[in-house]
Amino acid sequence: MEPFHLTIFESQALLKKKSLSAKELTESVLKRIEATQPKLNTFITLCEESALCCAKEVDEKRARGEALSPLAGIPISLKDIFLTRGMKTTCSSRILSDFIPPYDATVVDRLKKNDVVLVGKANMDEFAMGSSNENSYFGPVKNPWDLERTPGGSSGGSAVSVSAGQCLGSFGTDTGGSVRLPAALCSVVGLKPTYGRISRYGVIAFASSLDQVGPLGKTVQDVALLLEAVAGYDSFDSTSHPIPVPSYQTALKKDLKGLTMGIPDEYFREGIDPEVLKAVHTAIDQLQKLGAKRVKISLPHSSYAIPVYYLICTAEASSNLARYDGVQYGFRATASTLAEMYLKTRGEGFGREVKRRIMLGTFVLSSGYYDAYYKKASQVRTLIQKDFTEAFKQCDVIVTPASPTTAFKLGEKTENPLEMYLTDIFTTSVNLAGLPALVLPCGFDQKQLPIGLQLIGPHFKEERLFQMGHAYESATDWHTRKPSL
Amino acid sequence: MNYETIIGLEVHAQLRTQSKIFCRCATEFHASENQNVCPVCMGLPGSLPVLNEKAVAFALKMAVATHCQIQPTSIFSRKNYFYPDLPKGYQISQYDKPLATAGVVEIVLENTSKKIRLHRIHMEEDAGKNVHGERYSYVNYNRAGIPLVEIVSEPDLRNAQEAAEYLRTLRSILRYLDISDGNMEEGSFRCDVNISLRPERSDRFGTKVEIKNINSFRFVENAILYEMERQRMCLEEGKRIVQETRLWDEHEGKTFSMRQKEEAHDYRYFPEPDLMPLEISAEWVSQIRSTLPEFEQVKKQRFMTQYQLTNYDAKLLVQEKSLADYFEQTVHRGGDPKLVCNWILSEVLREFEVSKVACSSLTPGHLAELICLIQKGTISGKIAKDVFEKILKQGKMPSQIVREEGLEQISDAAQLEKVIEFVVSEQGDLVKQYREGQKNKFSFLVGQIMKKTQGKANPKIVSELLKNKLEREDT
Numbered sequence: 001m002e003p004f005h006l007t008i009f010e011s012q013a014l015l016k017k018k019s020l021s022a023k024e025l026t027e028s029v030l031k032r033i034e035a036t037q038p039k040l041n042t043f044i045t046l047c048e049e050s051a052l053c054c055a056k057e058v059d060e061k062r063a064r065g066e067a068l069s070p071l072a073g074i075p076i077s078l079k080d081i082f083l084t085r086g087m088k089t090t091c092s093s094r095i096l097s098d099f100i101p102p103y104d105a106t107v108v109d110r111l112k113k114n115d116v117v118l119v120g121k122a123n124m125d126e127f128a129m130g131s132s133n134e135n136s137y138f139g140p141v142k143n144p145w146d147l148e149r150t151p152g153g154s155s156g157g158s159a160v161s162v163s164a165g166q167c168l169g170s171f172g173t174d175t176g177g178s179v180r181l182p183a184a185l186c187s188v189v190g191l192k193p194t195y196g197r198i199s200r201y202g203v204i205a206f207a208s209s210l211d212q213v214g215p216l217g218k219t220v221q222d223v224a225l226l227l228e229a230v231a232g233y234d235s236f237d238s239t240s241h242p243i244p245v246p247s248y249q250t251a252l253k254k255d256l257k258g259l260t261m262g263i264p265d266e267y268f269r270e271g272i273d274p275e276v277l278k279a280v281h282t283a284i285d286q287l288q289k290l291g292a293k294r295v296k297i298s299l300p301h302s303s304y305a306i307p308v309y310y311l312i313c314t315a316e317a318s319s320n321l322a323r324y325d326g327v328q329y330g331f332r333a334t335a336s337t338l339a340e341m342y343l344k345t346r347g348e349g350f351g352r353e354v355k356r357r358i359m360l361g362t363f364v365l366s367s368g369y370y371d372a373y374y375k376k377a378s379q380v381r382t383l384i385q386k387d388f389t390e391a392f393k394q395c396d397v398i399v400t401p402a403s404p405t406t407a408f409k410l411g412e413k414t415e416n417p418l419e420m421y422l423t424d425i426f427t428t429s430v431n432l433a434g435l436p437a438l439v440l441p442c443g444f445d446q447k448q449l450p451i452g453l454q455l456i457g458p459h460f461k462e463e464r465l466f467q468m469g470h471a472y473e474s475a476t477d478w479h480t481r482k483p484s485l
Numbered sequence: 486m487n488y489e490t491i492i493g494l495e496v497h498a499q500l501r502t503q504s505k506i507f508c509r510c511a512t513e514f515h516a517s518e519n520q521n522v523c524p525v526c527m528g529l530p531g532s533l534p535v536l537n538e539k540a541v542a543f544a545l546k547m548a549v550a551t552h553c554q555i556q557p558t559s560i561f562s563r564k565n566y567f568y569p570d571l572p573k574g575y576q577i578s579q580y581d582k583p584l585a586t587a588g589v590v591e592i593v594l595e596n597t598s599k600k601i602r603l604h605r606i607h608m609e610e611d612a613g614k615n616v617h618g619e620r621y622s623y624v625n626y627n628r629a630g631i632p633l634v635e636i637v638s639e640p641d642l643r644n645a646q647e648a649a650e651y652l653r654t655l656r657s658i659l660r661y662l663d664i665s666d667g668n669m670e671e672g673s674f675r676c677d678v679n680i681s682l683r684p685e686r687s688d689r690f691g692t693k694v695e696i697k698n699i700n701s702f703r704f705v706e707n708a709i710l711y712e713m714e715r716q717r718m719c720l721e722e723g724k725r726i727v728q729e730t731r732l733w734d735e736h737e738g739k740t741f742s743m744r745q746k747e748e749a750h751d752y753r754y755f756p757e758p759d760l761m762p763l764e765i766s767a768e769w770v771s772q773i774r775s776t777l778p779e780f781e782q783v784k785k786q787r788f789m790t791q792y793q794l795t796n797y798d799a800k801l802l803v804q805e806k807s808l809a810d811y812f813e814q815t816v817h818r819g820g821d822p823k824l825v826c827n828w829i830l831s832e833v834l835r836e837f838e839v840s841k842v843a844c845s846s847l848t849p850g851h852l853a854e855l856i857c858l859i860q861k862g863t864i865s866g867k868i869a870k871d872v873f874e875k876i877l878k879q880g881k882m883p884s885q886i887v888r889e890e891g892l893e894q895i896s897d898a899a900q901l902e903k904v905i906e907f908v909v910s911e912q913g914d915l916v917k918q919y920r921e922g923q924k925n926k927f928s929f930l931v932g933q934i935m936k937k938t939q940g941k942a943n944p945k946i947v948s949e950l951l952k953n954k955l956e957r958e959d960t
Contacts, residue, residue, distance in 0.1 A: 083529075089530070102529070103524050105531055200533060201531065202532070203531050205530075208758035209758035235535065236533060236535060238534065238761055239761065316755075316758055318565075319565050319575050319753070322573065322574020323528045323572065323574045325567060325574060327572075328624075338569070366751055367751050367753070370753075370754075370755070374755060
């Protein structure tokens with residue numbers, strides 16, 4: 001087997017035994033990228049040289065017998081939303097197309113300390129706004145299972161890079177499903193951790209109260225490894241949480257006895273592709289066979305999640321994106337007055353969807369509309385949070401589909417933003433409530449397109465999701481299937 | 486018709502913390518352009534604010550000192566607008582849930598005092614500064630992120646004098662708390678004026694006008710006087726007052742319309758999602774309350790009773806806490822209060838600015854020892870002034886200077902008699918004139934004696950001895 005097909009856990013063992021070097025592993029991955037990048041458009045920026053250099057250093061350290069992190073020498077990709085010092089960070093936007101940050105995001109800093117090998121910056125929807133990865137200044141990413149189809153967004157590049165063997169793991173961000181949707185559509189494992197679990201410092205903000213960094217990998221175990229490396233309090237992020245990071249690997253060994261799955265009625269109604277529904281039900285049965293109990297629950301405010309989400313995220317985005325004004329950095333249009341500079345810079349620098357959301361957000365915060373939209377949305381958000389609090393009195397994990405359909409065709413929904421927004425119907429509540437949720441492969445439809453299962457846990461109970469996800473994975477082989485490229 | 490003027494003030498004061506409100510950058514004033522900056526205060530992508538606890542403590546001091554209600558939970562909000570000196574495109578401020586509300590500040594007018602109610606006190610970050618060159622404009626972000634408190638009064642002020650006294654009092658509180666420089670010229674203390682007129686005895690407010698760009702205490706008075714007159718003329722001509730923001734132009738001595746109500750910004754305030762709500766415990770508030778200093782007016786009264794100082798002298802001494810402390814330290818080291826007061830108000834303040842006395846080379850120890858030397862009669866007041874100069878030049882203790890230079894006052898009668906004898910015999914003509922009735926020659930003779938002793942003779946004793954001698958030999 002080519003090294004690029006390995007999981008992090010598998011390659012770790014080989015690296016330790018020195019039957020594989022970090023350099024060989026990295027070279028294998030880089031060759032794979034070279035062969036598949038033109039088809040998939042996964043990366044915005046590649047850094048082959050520094051990757052090889054970093055891999056060699058890891059090999060040298062290992063040769064010297066230095067203590068190394070489990071992630072040392074593992075090639076990974078990063079969504080182009082993480083600031084990397086000295087390396088272009090575009091957020092898939094023209095407005096940042098030449099932006100070279102002067103500092104590293106906390107996540108990047110921690111990964112570097114773990115001697116991870118960064119291979120490149122992954123394509124994404126501009127400013128993480130999108131569900132299909134089509135809103136990129138650098139063109140859409142293609143789904144490796146069907147090149148005509150979307151990989152999902154906004155962390156499309158991240159999911160594809162893992163699915164296609166262009167790296168062994170990746171980090172994306174999830175504001176309304178941006179890690180979980182592409183994970184589901186590309187057949188990889190993706191986690192949206194609890195809000196506050198991973199520092200947001202140095203991660204370009206879309207909607208600050210919803211954004212959370214999330215790892216993607218080939219297995220639950222790999223995702224747990226990735227989370228453990230970057231999670232934990234950061235004094236540069238006031239919203240990061242001081243609660244200690246447990247050892248997730250121990251949780252993986254536990255069986256499912258004593259765990260109760262909550263099945264929310266509201267997530268299994270019409271509008272879901274029957275094949276998706278079937279696969280998810282089969283997965284639930286499987287989990288039950290593995291020892292988990294099941295109970296019906298209700299999340300009565302679920303239908304408000306999409307409108308509430310789009311009111312809050314656009315409001316925050318309209319403010320977060322105000323700094324891209326052409327004054328200090330990034331793209332600046334030629335103009336003769338200050339007002340003209342602002343208008344032209346932002347008019348030409350942002351893409352269509354970003355401008356749509358800035359306008360929506362500006363509107364919902366306007367005086368006279370604030371109470372009816374933003375304030376009301378915040379109140380309903382509290383109700384959605386309460387739904388989950390109530391539900392978790394009855395169950396330990398909530399199980400739902402990750403997406404109502406499998407991957408749709410590129411261009412299919414680009415002219416209908418409302419339809420596009422509904423793609424996130426099963427994922428946005430989780431962000432509104434700040435909960436952790438894991439998405440993992442649970443089957444394929446007849447077109448051989450992947451289907452994802454979503455496990456939602458209470459705050460800071462990522463280990464419970466890993467426990468259940470790993471047990472399921474151990475009993476199934478969906479995660480071992482590879483797209484033919 | 487007679488009109489009543491209604492004035493409310495919004496004051497912004499920079500807090501003198503070591504670092505900025507949301508990052509670790511220095512706040513130091515005299516840095517070169519864009520020296521005190523980092524990704525956070527530059528508003529770079531991905532940067533996040535972290536609240537400086539010291540800034541909160543400083544703002545709390547002001548809120549407690551002005552008898553505000555401290556809100557157990559306050560919220561930071563984003564005030565959104567575009568301007569090059571505003572790196573994030575929004576200012577982190579407080580909006581509907583400020584740190585403190587409903588305070589009061591007592592101002593002292595000529596024969597009376599008046600309580601001015603405070604509407605609120607909140608915290609926010611300062612913006613950078615635009616600098617316009619010939620071909621380019623530049624932005625200096627050193628100031629971006631410096632902590633500010635905004636202090637908003639109720640419309641309780643009725644004329645320019647009250648407004649000026651209110652500002653002076655706020656400044657004094659800030660300086661007594663040692664949390665702000667309160668320097669209007671340097672921009673660490675800024676003031677916007679809201680002003681309207683209404684017919685006397687009316688209970689409804691007229692349309693108000695906001696005046697910005699006022700950067701000295703005198704300008705505040707001038708701007709108010711101008712605006713009162715402008716609005717009065719406007720009303721008398723039967724015109725309506727337009728709700729607007731006007732700028733004060735000191736050079737022209739006029740206010741000019743900047744923008745009218747319709748052009749006012751919609752700041753689209755919403756809670757800052759990058760910061761948690763600010764929780765203030767009752768313990769913190771009481772701890773701060775217990776460390777508040779004695780403020781200007783209370784101190785003045787105490788000085789008058791405890792040290793028997795006049796209202797005028799006490800007022801001058803308490804204008805700066807550091808000066809008042811300096812006075813008391815000198816007194817505690819044995820200086821006679823009245824004498825210490827006179828020395829500070831004349832000699833010391835001639836040498837140093839009011840705010841620089843406490844950190845000058847002349848310590849209370851120096852001054853106390855010098856004054857004690859006068860009190861004990863070791864040196865004369867006149868010699869003391871020379872010693873004072875020498876302390877400033879050499880930094881030595883007064884007793885050392887007196888000893889080294891042999892400046893002790895001569896009070897020994899026998900020793901002085903000899904000098905008097907000499908001068909009387911030398912100045913026979915003058916003595917004769919004195920005895921013939923020209924009594925004014927007496928002081929000249931004293932002067933001669935002082936001269937002979939290089940000023941060291943005790944003038945009181947000399948005067949007695951000389952008088953005795955002249956009278957005695959006359960009979």
